[in-house]
Amino acid sequence: MTRNSKTKDFMIRHMIEMLLVLLIIGMTIGAPNFASVNNIMNIFRNVSLKGVVAIGMTLVIICGEIDLSIGSQVALGGVLTAYISKVLIDAGMAPDYSALIGLLAAIALAILVGIFHGIAIYNLGMPSFIVTLATQSIMYGLAAIICGGFPIINVYPNWYEYLGVGKLIGVPVQAFILIIVVLIGWFLMSKTDLGRSIYAVGGNAESARLSGINVRRVKIIVMVAVQLMALLGGTMNSAQVRSATFGFGRGWETQVISSVVIGGTAMSGGIGTIWGTFIGIMFTGVIANGMTLLNVNEYMQYVVNGALMFFAVMFNTYMNRARR
Amino acid sequence: MRILRTEHIRKEYPGCLALDDIGVSFDSGRVHALVGKNGSGKSTLVKIFSGAIQPTSGKFYLDDEELSFDSPVEAQHKGIATVYQELSLIPYLSVAENIFLGRLPKKGRLIDWKTANRQAGELLQKMNVDIDPAEKVYKLSMWQCQVVEITKAMSYNPKVLVLDEPTSALAQHEVQSLFQAVRALKNQGVIIIYISHRLQELWEIADTVTVLRDGKLIDSIPMQDTDHRGIVHMMFGEVEIRSRPDDLSVQEENVMEVKHLTRAGKFEDVSFTLKKGEVLGIAGMLGAGRTELLRSVFGADPYDSGEIIVEGKSAPQKPTPESMKKLGLGLTPEERKTQGVILIHSIRDNLCYAGLDRICDNHIVNSARRNEFAQRQINDLQIKVPSPLALVSSLSGGNQQKIVLGNWLNNQPKIMLYDEPSRGIDVSAKQQIFQIMWDQSRKGISSIFVSSELEELLEVCHRILIMRMGKIVGEIDPGEIRIDELYAAAMGGNI
Numbered sequence: 001m002t003r004n005s006k007t008k009d010f011m012i013r014h015m016i017e018m019l020l021v022l023l024i025i026g027m028t029i030g031a032p033n034f035a036s037v038n039n040i041m042n043i044f045r046n047v048s049l050k051g052v053v054a055i056g057m058t059l060v061i062i063c064g065e066i067d068l069s070i071g072s073q074v075a076l077g078g079v080l081t082a083y084i085s086k087v088l089i090d091a092g093m094a095p096d097y098s099a100l101i102g103l104l105a106a107i108a109l110a111i112l113v114g115i116f117h118g119i120a121i122y123n124l125g126m127p128s129f130i131v132t133l134a135t136q137s138i139m140y141g142l143a144a145i146i147c148g149g150f151p152i153i154n155v156y157p158n159w160y161e162y163l164g165v166g167k168l169i170g171v172p173v174q175a176f177i178l179i180i181v182v183l184i185g186w187f188l189m190s191k192t193d194l195g196r197s198i199y200a201v202g203g204n205a206e207s208a209r210l211s212g213i214n215v216r217r218v219k220i221i222v223m224v225a226v227q228l229m230a231l232l233g234g235t236m237n238s239a240q241v242r243s244a245t246f247g248f249g250r251g252w253e254t255q256v257i258s259s260v261v262i263g264g265t266a267m268s269g270g271i272g273t274i275w276g277t278f279i280g281i282m283f284t285g286v287i288a289n290g291m292t293l294l295n296v297n298e299y300m301q302y303v304v305n306g307a308l309m310f311f312a313v314m315f316n317t318y319m320n321r322a323r324r
Numbered sequence: 325m326r327i328l329r330t331e332h333i334r335k336e337y338p339g340c341l342a343l344d345d346i347g348v349s350f351d352s353g354r355v356h357a358l359v360g361k362n363g364s365g366k367s368t369l370v371k372i373f374s375g376a377i378q379p380t381s382g383k384f385y386l387d388d389e390e391l392s393f394d395s396p397v398e399a400q401h402k403g404i405a406t407v408y409q410e411l412s413l414i415p416y417l418s419v420a421e422n423i424f425l426g427r428l429p430k431k432g433r434l435i436d437w438k439t440a441n442r443q444a445g446e447l448l449q450k451m452n453v454d455i456d457p458a459e460k461v462y463k464l465s466m467w468q469c470q471v472v473e474i475t476k477a478m479s480y481n482p483k484v485l486v487l488d489e490p491t492s493a494l495a496q497h498e499v500q501s502l503f504q505a506v507r508a509l510k511n512q513g514v515i516i517i518y519i520s521h522r523l524q525e526l527w528e529i530a531d532t533v534t535v536l537r538d539g540k541l542i543d544s545i546p547m548q549d550t551d552h553r554g555i556v557h558m559m560f561g562e563v564e565i566r567s568r569p570d571d572l573s574v575q576e577e578n579v580m581e582v583k584h585l586t587r588a589g590k591f592e593d594v595s596f597t598l599k600k601g602e603v604l605g606i607a608g609m610l611g612a613g614r615t616e617l618l619r620s621v622f623g624a625d626p627y628d629s630g631e632i633i634v635e636g637k638s639a640p641q642k643p644t645p646e647s648m649k650k651l652g653l654g655l656t657p658e659e660r661k662t663q664g665v666i667l668i669h670s671i672r673d674n675l676c677y678a679g680l681d682r683i684c685d686n687h688i689v690n691s692a693r694r695n696e697f698a699q700r701q702i703n704d705l706q707i708k709v710p711s712p713l714a715l716v717s718s719l720s721g722g723n724q725q726k727i728v729l730g731n732w733l734n735n736q737p738k739i740m741l742y743d744e745p746s747r748g749i750d751v752s753a754k755q756q757i758f759q760i761m762w763d764q765s766r767k768g769i770s771s772i773f774v775s776s777e778l779e780e781l782l783e784v785c786h787r788i789l790i791m792r793m794g795k796i797v798g799e800i801d802p803g804e805i806r807i808d809e810l811y812a813a814a815m816g817g818n819i
Contacts, residue, residue: 191689192684192687192688196673196680196689197680204662204666207663207677209624210663211645212646270666
């Protein structure tokens with residue numbers, strides 16, 4: 001390879017990183033408040049909720065599947081935690097423990113939902129797209145039924161709210177949680193046998209199966225992982241606004257999936273990185289923040305996000321064609 | 325009477341002469357069998373008739389009109405229809421829809437179902453079969469699908485009909501039903517060219533037989549003028565088989581026993597044993613059930629009954645590739661690209677999937693060991709790669725096959741199952757693959773080797789099982805049989 005084509009290759013492969021840098025430079029010049037410490041903390045806090053879900057979603061998409069139900073898991077997980085906590089408090093339990101029991105119940109539910117998805121996909125041969133579209137509706141409805149259509153409030157102890165508003169050495173706790181999740185995700189995908197199996201299953205499930213990889217187990221694990229990440233994102237969300245209701249998480253899947261594909265993960269599976277998704281998360285976060293600072297109409301953000309997703313997928317499709 | 329006739333047809337590919345001066349003629353009202361082993365040039369000749377390729381030189385005529393096609397569509401318009409062994413029917417559409425796909429009769433802008441079904445019914449009747457035109461195709465049996473496929477071809481009123489291995493996927497009783505339809509066609513003045521490897525069928529259905537070998541026309545004679553031995557001899561001539569190295573020996577110890585393995589419709593009551601270090605061949609033609617057997621032994625497909633014992637231990641009743649891998653088995657599957665490798669991933673990754681446990685300590689990948697494992701196979705198997713990080717999709721077929729093999733060797737298997745490992749790879753890569761099998765044998769690793777290139781089996785194996793119609797019908801010592809005898813045994817009929 002000549003030096004010139006090497007440079008070109010590098011530029012194409014790191015297009016999104018360079019765009020992010022350009023965007024940051026542009027925002028710093030265009031919006032005076034952008035580069036302030038406060039605003040940067042703000043960006044981190046804003047992206048962390050959907051960011052942790054995007055890390056889970058990266059596993060799912062690399063594995064060749066999709067989960068459209070994560071928004072409803074945000075709602076149902078949050079409502080279930082709050083509802084159980086409320087019931088236990090009414091029965092005389094201290095909020096410290098009631099919320100913990102509620103959270104454990106929500107974790108159990110998220111795991112069960114993930115296992116259900118995995119079994120429906122692998123054993124019943126159903127497309128993940130449809131399975132999770134169905135559970136999206138089911139979980140949304142259940143969340144509304146449980147909370148009775150109104151926000152549940154006054155059920156959280158301090159430790160719970162800390163997940164939403166706490167700071168550690170001046171940095172929001174949520175940012176730390178995102179960074180930890182990113183690091184775990186990166187380690188899992190690039191350093192462990194499970195991560196390599198996820199790539200293999202998404203790259204060619206039949207070849208993976210005939211190499212003695214347990215495809216069913218891998219699919220169930222990724223479907224559980226994204227549900228747990230949705231619960232984590234939802235918990236941080238509830239903690240931040242100190243309440244839970246069925247409307248939370250509505251539409252999150254669009255932004256989450258868009259972060260993943262902007263980060264270079266192929267919808268056809270087998271290709272993608274956690275680092276890419278992290279860049280994708282920051283990219284969407286900076287754009288959203290920038291538009292707010294520049295007083296762009298709120299709904300314009302939907303237009304921009306949709307367009308970004310379209311072009312990201314178009315670019316990926318073009319890039320990945322060369323690999324087949 | 326119509327005649328399809330060729331004059332001095334020659335087809336050259338870079339470095340290979342596929343057809344050499346073929347002059348042959350086929351007349352209407354008869355079924356003409358076209359036979360030859362793989363690579364004999366019969367597919368090339370048929371592709372020239374069907375317009376898929378053009379001859380390098382030479383001409384062919386239909387009733388003294390010279391034909392030359394730029395595309396299969398043109399050939400179809402000129403009256404040459406080809407039915408390939410892979411069926412092209414759409415399962416969830418009806419028989420009539422499949423037959424008239426893209427040209428259904430219409431009333432105004434709407435489809436005229438009544439007419440479509442009536443016309444399809446008439447065509448099927450001409451074929452002397454009873455199939456409901458309104459039935460969905462997925463509900464039909466294999467032979468009925470084959471008949472619908474032929475009917476579809478016939479709906480274009482062709483003058484020449486080429487049938488490529490129409491019976492390879494059919495069971496014995498279904499073959500008879502299909503023949504009934506083919507015989508009905510004979511009486512309609514169509515020139516029928518019939519390709520098959522099931523020799524015993526030919527006396528039932530064909531009137532003449534044309535034999536190609538290494539791109540040359542050997543003979544074209546009436547069926548009654550020849551017999552089994554005659555055809556096989558024409559197909560193979562005098563061949564020299566290279567022999568195995570002398571130092572290969574089989575140890576006494578049984579490493580695997582397969583007892584009464586049955587999978588309904590695929591294979592039946594298959595039993596054999598495999599010794600340590602042995603290279604065991606399974607000879608059989610397409611559709612004999614060899615691939616299915618191998619896949620079931622490996623746990624890739626289920627089986628209905630029977631038992632597999634590896635080194636004295638019973639395999640689980642419902643084995644999976646995962647559980648058989650633990651018992652020490654490995655498989656290089658038939659379809660390299662879709663079942664063997666992950667094309668979009670790197671060579672290094674592809675060499676480390678089966679042995680993932682071995683490159684990990686406590687589930688964490690040891691990068692140094694991963695590189696070492698990948699490099700070892702690249703060196704040992706002489707895989708030509710630009711870099712271990714290059715994508716497998718960039719490699720040639722032979723090198724891809726070595727990747728599949730290396731992937732397994734990195735897991736230190738005790739038994740390797742090879743399904744058509746030499747398909748689509750060049751001669752030197754083939755020899756290297758055989759060399760690898762022998763090297764493994766010297767290390768005490770046993771192999772089961774399935775191939776439809778029976779010469780390969782004679783060259784490579786210690787012992788050969790003959791498989792036909794899902795059953796093991798014989799066992800052969802490669803030292804005591806000639807290639808034509810082996811082919812005759814695999815294709816059926818006595819010699």
